Amino acid sequence: MVEVQGIRFRYGSEGPNMDFPDFACEMGERMLLLGNSGTGKTTLLHLLCGILRPEAGTLRVAGRDLRAASDRELDVWRGSELGIVFQQAHFVQSLTVAENLALPHQLTQGTVPAEVLDRMNAMLDRLGIAHRANARPHELSVGEQQRASIARALLHQPSVVFADEPTSALDDHNAEAVMDILDREAADATLVVVTHDQRLKDRYAKCVTLKHAHA
Amino acid sequence: MKLGLFYQAARNVRSKPLQTALSLALLAFGVGMVSLMLLTEKQVNDAFERNIKDIDLVLGAKGSPLQLILANVYHIDAPTGNILQAEAEKVLKHPYIASGIPLAYGDNHEGYRIVGTEHAYVAHYDGSLAEGRLWDAPFEVTLGARVADNLGMGLGDTFYSAHGLTDQTDVHTDKTFTVVGILEPSGSVMDQLILTPMESIWNVHAHEGEVIDPATREITAMLLKKRNPLAVLTIPNVLRETNMQVALPAIEVNRMTQQFGLGTSALRAIAMLIMALSFASIFISVLDNLRARRHELALMRTLGGTPSTLYRLLLLEGGLLSVAGTLLGLGLSRAGLVVLGKVVESEFHYDLATLALLPSEGVLAGAAVAVGLLAAAVPAAGSLRLDISKTLREA
Numbered sequence: 001m002v003e004v005q006g007i008r009f010r011y012g013s014e015g016p017n018m019d020f021p022d023f024a025c026e027m028g029e030r031m032l033l034l035g036n037s038g039t040g041k042t043t044l045l046h047l048l049c050g051i052l053r054p055e056a057g058t059l060r061v062a063g064r065d066l067r068a069a070s071d072r073e074l075d076v077w078r079g080s081e082l083g084i085v086f087q088q089a090h091f092v093q094s095l096t097v098a099e100n101l102a103l104p105h106q107l108t109q110g111t112v113p114a115e116v117l118d119r120m121n122a123m124l125d126r127l128g129i130a131h132r133a134n135a136r137p138h139e140l141s142v143g144e145q146q147r148a149s150i151a152r153a154l155l156h157q158p159s160v161v162f163a164d165e166p167t168s169a170l171d172d173h174n175a176e177a178v179m180d181i182l183d184r185e186a187a188d189a190t191l192v193v194v195t196h197d198q199r200l201k202d203r204y205a206k207c208v209t210l211k212h213a214h215a
Numbered sequence: 216m217k218l219g220l221f222y223q224a225a226r227n228v229r230s231k232p233l234q235t236a237l238s239l240a241l242l243a244f245g246v247g248m249v250s251l252m253l254l255t256e257k258q259v260n261d262a263f264e265r266n267i268k269d270i271d272l273v274l275g276a277k278g279s280p281l282q283l284i285l286a287n288v289y290h291i292d293a294p295t296g297n298i299l300q301a302e303a304e305k306v307l308k309h310p311y312i313a314s315g316i317p318l319a320y321g322d323n324h325e326g327y328r329i330v331g332t333e334h335a336y337v338a339h340y341d342g343s344l345a346e347g348r349l350w351d352a353p354f355e356v357t358l359g360a361r362v363a364d365n366l367g368m369g370l371g372d373t374f375y376s377a378h379g380l381t382d383q384t385d386v387h388t389d390k391t392f393t394v395v396g397i398l399e400p401s402g403s404v405m406d407q408l409i410l411t412p413m414e415s416i417w418n419v420h421a422h423e424g425e426v427i428d429p430a431t432r433e434i435t436a437m438l439l440k441k442r443n444p445l446a447v448l449t450i451p452n453v454l455r456e457t458n459m460q461v462a463l464p465a466i467e468v469n470r471m472t473q474q475f476g477l478g479t480s481a482l483r484a485i486a487m488l489i490m491a492l493s494f495a496s497i498f499i500s501v502l503d504n505l506r507a508r509r510h511e512l513a514l515m516r517t518l519g520g521t522p523s524t525l526y527r528l529l530l531l532e533g534g535l536l537s538v539a540g541t542l543l544g545l546g547l548s549r550a551g552l553v554v555l556g557k558v559v560e561s562e563f564h565y566d567l568a569t570l571a572l573l574p575s576e577g578v579l580a581g582a583a584v585a586v587g588l589l590a591a592a593v594p595a596a597g598s599l600r601l602d603i604s605k606t607l608r609e610a
Contacts, residue, residue, distance in 0.1 A: 046604045049517065072521055079519015088610055090514040092223075094230035099218055106218040107519035117216060152518075 001027040001160060001190040002048065007057030009047060017055075020044050023208045025190055027159070030183070033194040034201055035210030044210065045164050045194045049082060050074035062159045062190075079108035083153035083189065085182070087165035089145035091137035098124075098133040101152045108156075116155065123151050127181065143174065150181055160190045167197050175199060220524070224531035227504065234503070238496040239540045245490030246544025246583050251551045252479055252486070253575050263289070263468050266404045268340065272450060272461040274298070274306055274315070275436035280462035281471055287318055287436035288464050290328055290404050291563045293380060294320070297433035298459050300413075306461075309453065311446035312439055319416040319434040322376035322387070327362045329376050329392070329409045331416035331434075339438070340403040346370060347396030353414040357396035361406040361566070370394055376419055390419045406566075490583065493540060494590040501533050502594035512598055513606035525598040533591020534584070541583045545576065 002025040009018045018040050025031045035041045046052040047059060050066045059066045062081040069077065078084075091100045101120050102112040124130040127147040132140055140148060146166070153161060163182060167175035179200065182191065193200065201207060228235050266288050275283045278295030285292035300317065307315040316339060319331035330336075334349050337357075347370045350357050358368060368374075372394045378385035392411065400406055413434070417427050439461070441447065450461050505512070512525050549570045560566060 042608055043604075046607070051517065051604045051607070075516060075521040076519055078517055082517075084517055086514075086607070086610075090510055090610060092511050092515065093508075094226040095218075095223065099216065102216055102218055103515070104518040107515065107524060110219075112216045112218055 001025055001029070001062060002192060003058060003060040004048075005058040007047060007054040007059050009043060009052060009054045018043060020047075021208055021210065023206075025192060025206065027190055028188065029206065030191045030204045031193070031206035031208065032200055032204050033192060033208050033210060034196070034198075035194075036196050039210035039212055041194050041196065041210060042164070045162055048162060048192070049084060050078060076108050079104045080156065081159050083156070083158035083161040083186070085150050085153045085161070085163040085166055087168060089137075089142075089149035091145070091148070093137055095137075096134050097129070097137060097140065097148050100137060101148065101155050104152070104156045120151070120155055123155060123185065124148075126185070127151055142169075146178060147181065150178070150185060154185045154189070158189055160192070161186045163191065163193045163195075165195050165197070166193065167195065167200065172199065179203060220528050220531055224528055224535055227508075227528075228532050228535050231500075231504075234500050235536065238493060238500050238536045239543060241489060241493030241496050242537065242540025242583065242587065243543035243547055245486050245488075245493050246541050246579065247547030247551065248486035248489065249483060249579055250545055250548035250576050251555075252483055253573055253579065254548060254552050254569075255555065256479065257573055257575075258569060260472070263472075265402055267464045267468065268403070269440060270339075270438045270464050271441040272312075272439040272446065272463060273436055274303055274439055274450075274454075274459060274461050277458055277460045280460065281467045283436065283460065283462045284464045284467040287438065288404070289563075290330075290408065294435045295460075296458075297435055299430075300432040300434045301430055302457060302459060303434055303437045306450065306453065306459070307437065307439070309446070309450065311441055311443040311449055313442035315437045315439045317413060317434045318436045318438065319413050321380070321416065321435070322378055322419060323380050323382070324374050324376055324392070324409055325366055325383070326381050327359075327366070327407060327409050328380055329356070329411055329416070331411055331413040333413070336410065336438075337398065337405065340401050340405045342401050342403075342405055343399045345397045345399045347394070349396055350411050350415075351395075353412050353418050354390060354392050355395045356392050356409050356411045356415075357398060358394055359406040359408045359410070360398055360400040362409055363394075363397045368394055368397075370397065387419050389423070490586075494586050497533050497536050497587050498590040498594060500536065501529055501591045502597075504532065505529065505594055505597045509601065509606050510610045512601055513603045513610075516601070516603045517607070522599045522601070525601070526595050529595035529598055530588060530591050533595065534588050537584045537587025537591075540587070541580045544583070545572070545580065548576075 004020060005022045007020050010016060020040065033041065033044065043052065047054055048061055050069065054067060064077055066074065092103065098120060102116060105112045105116055121130065124133055129144050129147050132144055137145060166178055166182060170178060270288060273283055273287050275287060275294065276296030276298050282292050283295050286294040303317065306312065316333060316335045320328050322329045337349060345360065373391045375386050375388050376392060377383045378387065398405065417432055421427055447463060454460060515525060552570065556566065
C-alpha cells in the first residue's frame with residue numbers, strides 16, 4: 001500500500017541531496033515515521049502525498065506510482081485516495097465545518113452525495129463536534145479543530161491516511177485521545193503517522209526512524 | 216449540500232464585506248454614471264430629433280437664435296419677443312418657403328403653455344385625438360396628452376389662463392377656456408401644450424368689446440418648411456432690415472449639444488476613472504485574496520483541487536464582483552434617471568423616464584464584466600504557480 005525504495009530528493013537544482021530509508025506498509029497496517037527536527041519528516045510526507053516529486057527511487061502509494069503520474073492525476077488522487085491530517089488544522093474559513101468536511105468530495109467528484117452527509121453526521125457525532133457542524137472553523141477550539149481535521153481526512157474513506165505530528169501540541173491525555181480517534185476512525189485504512197513525539201514510539205509495531213536526510 | 220465553485224466564490228466574496236463593498240460601490244458608481252449619461256443623452260437626443268421633425272427654419276423676433284429654437288420648438292425657454300403677423304406672412308409668401316405654422320403664446324395654465332396655432336401644428340407632429348375634437352372657436356382648447364393626464368382634465372372642463380409662461384399670480388378670470396378635445400400621446404412637445412386658436416391669445420388680453428386691428432396682430436414665431444435649400448441663405452438677407460430673424464434648428468441644436476458635449480465628456484472621463492479604480496480594486500481584491508488565502512488554496516490542492524479549479528474559483532470571485540457591480544450600476548442609473556426625470560418633468564414637462572436597457576448599455580455592461588474578469592484573471596494566475604509544499608511548510 002505504501003512502498004518507498006531508494007528515493008532521493010533535493011530542493012531546487014542547488015539544494016543538497018536528501019536520501020530516505022526504504023520501508024513498506026501493507027494495507028490496513030499502521031506505522032510510525034519517527035524523526036527529530038531536520039530529518040526531513042515533512043519533506044518525506046510531501047513526497048508520500050505526491051506534493052513533491054523524488055528524483056530517483058520507487059514510490060508507490062495506494063496503488064499508484066507517484067513518479068509516473070501526471071500532476072493532474074496526483075491532484076485528484078490526493079482528494080480521493082489519501083487522507084491527510086495536518087499538524088496545524090487548516091480550513092477554508094469562509095465555509096462551515098460541514099462544508100469543509102465535504103470539500104474533498106466536491107473537488108474530486110463535483111458533488112456531495114447524500115450518503116456522505118449521513119456518514120459525516122455520524123462521524124461528527126462520534127467525535128463529539130456534531131453541534132459545531134454549521135460553525136465557522138475559527139469559532140472552534142483548537143481541540144475541536146483537530147477533531148474536525150481528522151474527520152475531513154477520513155470522511156471520503158481514503159485507503160491511506162497520513163498524519164503529520166498529530167500529538168505534538170497536546171498533553172499526554174489528549175495525545176492518547178487523538179491517537180485513539182485516529183486508530184478507530186481509520187480502522188480500514190493504512191495509517192502512517194509522521195512525528196517526533198517519542199511518546200508514540202511504542203504505539204505501533206512498525207516504526208521507521210529517520211536519520212539526518214542530507215547525504 | 217450546495218458546494219459548487221459558484222457557491223464557494225460567493226461565500227468567499229461575502230466573507231470580506233468591507234473589501235467587497237468598496238469594489239462594488241466603485242464599479243456600481245462608475246457604471247451607473249456612464250449608464251445615466253447614455254440614457255439621458257439618448258432620451259434628450261431623441262426628444263430633440265422628434266421635435267425638430269421637418270422644421271427647417273424658425274422665424275421670430277431678433278435675439279439669441281438658440282433661445283428662439285428652445286422657446287418655439289421645444290418650449291423650454293422664454294421667447295425672444297413677438298413679431299407682427301403681417302410681416303411674418305410676407306416671409307411665408309417667399310418663393311423659397313413651402314409652408315409655415317404660426318405660434319402665439321404668453322400665457323399658461325398650471326405651468327403648461329397655452330399655444331395659439333393652427334390645426335396644421337397637430338398634423339405636423341402626426342397627432343391624433345384620444346377624445347373630443349380639435350379647437351375651432353376662440354377659447355376652445357385641445358389638451359396635449361401629458362397635460363390632460365397630469366392635471367386630470369377632461370372634455371368640458373374649463374379654466375382660466377395666467378399671464379406668463381409659469382407664473383400663476385396674474386390670472387385672467389374674465390376669459391374662460393373650455394376643453395373640447397384631448398390628443399393621444401405623440402412623444403413630441405405637443406404632449407405638454409394646451410392648443411387653441413390664435414384668436415384666443417389675441418383676445419385674452421383685449422378689453423371687453425375691444426377689436427384688435429389685424430395689422431397690429433402679433434405672433435411669437437412661425438415654424439417654416441423650405442421649398443428651396445437656398446432659403447437658408449436667402450431669408451436671413453431678406454430679414455436684415457426688420458426686427459425678425461430665422462434660426463436653423465438643426466444647427467442650433469447641434470451647437471448646443473456640442474457645448475453640452477464638453478461637459479458630458481468631462482463627466483464621462485470622471486466615470487471612466489472611477490471604473491478604472493474599481494477594476495484596480497478588483498485586481499487588488501483578488502491579489503489580496505491570493506496572498507491571504509494561499510494556505511487555504513494549498514490545502515484545497517491537497518484535498519483534490521487542481522490548479523485550474525483554484526484559478527476558476529478566483530476568476531469567479533472577480534466575475535461575481537464585476538457582474539454584481541455592473542447590475543448595481545445599471546440599477547443606480549435608473550434610480551438616477553427617475554430622480555432626474557422628476558426634475559425635468561417638473562421644470563420642463565419632458566418625460567425622461569424610459570428605463571429600458573439601451574444597446575450601448577449592453578456594450579458597457581459587457582465591457583465592464585470583461586475588464587473585471589481580466590482584472591481578476593491576472594492575479595488569479597498566481598494560483599497556477601502556487602508551491603504547495605512551501606506554502607504548507609510556512610503555515
